[in-house]
Amino acid sequence: MEHRKPRTKGSPVSDLHLRGVSRWYGNVVAVNDVTMTLGPGVTGLLGPNGAGKTTLLHMMAGFLAPSRGEVLIDGDATWRNPAIYRKLGLVNEREAVYGFLSGKEFVRASAKLHGLPDADAATRRAIELVEMADAQDRRMDTYSKGMRQRMRVAAALVHDPAVLLLDEPFNGMDPRQRMHMMELLHRLGAQGRTVLFSSHILEEVEQVSGTVQVIVAGRLAASGDYRTIRRLMTHRPHVFAIRSSDDRRLAVALMASDSVAGVTLGKDGLTVHAGDYGTFTRALPRIALDQGVRVRQLIPSDESLESVFSYLVSA
């Protein structure tokens, strides 16, 4: 899946280091003591909304000073250091563009601002990379969200940066645009670029990247291969809320089942702690049928991403 070979042209491979990075606003801690190293390839920054992903990305991109710790690209701090943008490309979440420019003018302006010797060639290459050549002469305010996003990626890539940061790049895209963007990120990572993108959707991350950094409530909760993290997520205990025609009878029968770790009987029904998702959901109908109990309601009560994440934190 990952091809970590150095790029043949352009700047050399770069590493992004975060060392004990924290950021607080008054009494609110947005990012808490995060240390990570990102190398070539695609890395997903996964976490629920409000976890601090954007704050972290802004610090990586030099748009926010860490309250403590440091963010370094090949040893140079990103804060107050415009020279860092020779190695860094940023596609932030706000999809603001100069609507009065055509896509080509927009990318070309980026090339000129980077002081590239051959701005036209760089513009052409970047636009081809995102496959937007057909629409490059249209004003950007006529673009769809996905097209705008791709042109912004082209502008961020025009100087062939070794590091590319994207904040929620799939937000608001339709499935086709999403797939296209995923392919693009794959390709960029395979070329040896250090690509980091943030997302609050697990499926997006698992389709694009092999490596995942999970951030919850400002802390780095887990990091590493996504398959390991995925396994942790599926094998965690699950909680279900059940209502039935005879809660007490069902509770007794459930306790006898291997797939159940605990049952609480309340006046609003049962709360069942299952050992693992698949086994329990297969066992429940059989148990209910054997007991002649009718199950009226079965709700997985902790399926929100937040609970998945908080499980990871404690794992």
Add this chain to the structure above:
Amino acid sequence: MNMTIAWITARGLLGRRRSWLLLPMPVILIGITAIGLAFEAEAADLADGVLIGLGVAVILPLVSLIVGTGVLGSEIDDGTVVHILTKPIPRSRIILAKLVVAATVSAVTTAVPMFVAATMVGGVRLGLGFGLACVAGAIVYSALFLALSVVTRRPVLVGLLYVVIWEGLLSNVVTGTRTVSVQHYVIEFASALSGSALFPSTVSTAVAGVMTVVFTVLGAWLATQRLRVFSVAGETS
């Protein structure tokens, strides 16, 4: 001076609907002067009431405010400033390009009609005096409003309060504040350049000259410093 930034800034500025507010101002200034002359008003009254009272005290700061906050403040508002900031360009050069565009647009928008109106009132020399004085005024106001765009999130409001309360009210009521009022520098420049006795100047030419340079440099310097530590707001949720 970065031509790409200047080009984007100028296109963004002139393409924005707010810029259309600039259009009626020259027309109003010349129109009111023409009406005054048609009713045979005294030259001194027109110089004091229309050229200074309307042109220097209202139109010049207002145009500079719209333009000066439009070149950077609007980009900060809508987030497009990030495209310029993610480039390896010294922040001083970004500010310089913005300042040059803002000052040029404001100067042209105000100096031309001022030249026409003042020429109608008192001849070409008076016209040149007011025109050039407005160029100087446009430069110093642009630097101040540019700085305001990076210092506060509400540059138009703060700028308007400054124009109305400081320039409009205090500098005319409290004599001591005149040495720190752009309006009085512009009046002094117009007076010195035209040699006209139609209106009194209130500060010395030396003070006006030095303070104009000081405010321009201070505004540009402050804007650069603030842009160096420009932070993008984090997640709100």
